[in-house]
Amino acid sequence: MKKTRLDKKFAELRKDGKKGFIAYIGAGDPTLEDTVDIVLKLEEAGVDLVELGLPFSDPLADGRVNQDAATRALDAGATFDGVMDCIRKIREKSQMPMIFYAYLNVLYARGFEKAMAEAAEAGIDGFLILDMPREESGPYKGAIKAANLNNIVLITPTTPEDRMEKIVKNANGFVYCVSREGVTGVRDDGVATGAAELVGEIKKHTDLPVALGFGIGTPEAAADAARIADAVVVGSAIVNKFHNNPHTDEGRADAAAFVAEMVRAVKEI
Numbered sequence: 001m002k003k004t005r006l007d008k009k010f011a012e013l014r015k016d017g018k019k020g021f022i023a024y025i026g027a028g029d030p031t032l033e034d035t036v037d038i039v040l041k042l043e044e045a046g047v048d049l050v051e052l053g054l055p056f057s058d059p060l061a062d063g064r065v066n067q068d069a070a071t072r073a074l075d076a077g078a079t080f081d082g083v084m085d086c087i088r089k090i091r092e093k094s095q096m097p098m099i100f101y102a103y104l105n106v107l108y109a110r111g112f113e114k115a116m117a118e119a120a121e122a123g124i125d126g127f128l129i130l131d132m133p134r135e136e137s138g139p140y141k142g143a144i145k146a147a148n149l150n151n152i153v154l155i156t157p158t159t160p161e162d163r164m165e166k167i168v169k170n171a172n173g174f175v176y177c178v179s180r181e182g183v184t185g186v187r188d189d190g191v192a193t194g195a196a197e198l199v200g201e202i203k204k205h206t207d208l209p210v211a212l213g214f215g216i217g218t219p220e221a222a223a224d225a226a227r228i229a230d231a232v233v234v235g236s237a238i239v240n241k242f243h244n245n246p247h248t249d250e251g252r253a254d255a256a257a258f259v260a261e262m263v264r265a266v267k268e269i
């Protein structure tokens with residue numbers, strides 16, 4: 001596999017002894033034009049990698065904030081083609097690594113191979129297919145590889161260790177460690193207890209970087225997560241901030257400043 005922008009970014013972070021900051025937003029929330037603007041603002045804020053959720057009507061792993069973001073995107077008319085155009089527009093201005101978070105249904109409806117080829121051509125570096133069990137992934141793995149895309153996988157606190165070993169063998173790019181049970185969403189109790197052990201377990205089975213996410217929404221929690229893992233993922237807190245702020249240059253700059261503060265906390269540990 002040829003190195004993607006994502007592979008290069010993690011190699012660079014490792015070399016510099018720095019932790020990564022990963023921001024999640026819903027593609028098309030509130031519109032696809034806004035997504036172009038928001039992604040560029042995230043890059044300016046120092047984010048290393050952006051995860052874009054492909055809007056889907058039944059996002060079963062997502063909490064309220066991300067569900068609402070997907071609904072706003074669908075209501076505003078975000079389509080698969082529209083999202084690809086949005087990625088192309090971002091790529092005219094940015095080479096920041098970007099991956100898609102997707103539910104299999106959306107890709108299956110498009111035609112899985114076609115979806116992979118189109119996303120890669122538009123400038124996406126990888127996929128995390130949220131509801132694809134390892135046991136069912138056989139027919140899809142080849143298409144992800146053929147498009148030279150990273151195949152990111154999820155490990156959760158309920159993943160048994162023998163299964164964890166098999167899941168990470170399939171992965172490249174990084175492994176996403178879900179810090180707690182349940183769905184996405186900010187919690188006010190900081191990083192879940194047990195997250196450090198879980199990251200340690202994962203690292204027994206892979207040399208890939210491990211990113212820790214779920215429930216992180218403050219600079220303090222982000223720094224705590226960065227002490228445990230190679231990268232930190234923040235989703236709902238960022239989605240919320242961009243949604244609740246006025247959709248003006250000033251409002252966007254304020255939301256970006258909130259992100260920059262968390263990035264700083266991660267880089268300074």
Ligand SMILES: O=P(O)(O)OC[C@@H](O)[C@@H](O)c1c[nH]c2ccccc12
Pocket residue numbers: 024051053061062066101130183184185186213214215216233234235236237
């Ligand atoms: O929102 P949180 O709690 O900050 O967690 C990150 C999360 O939003 C993002 O990584 C994500 C969005 N949708 C998902 C579905 C499954 C796992 C992870 C995700």
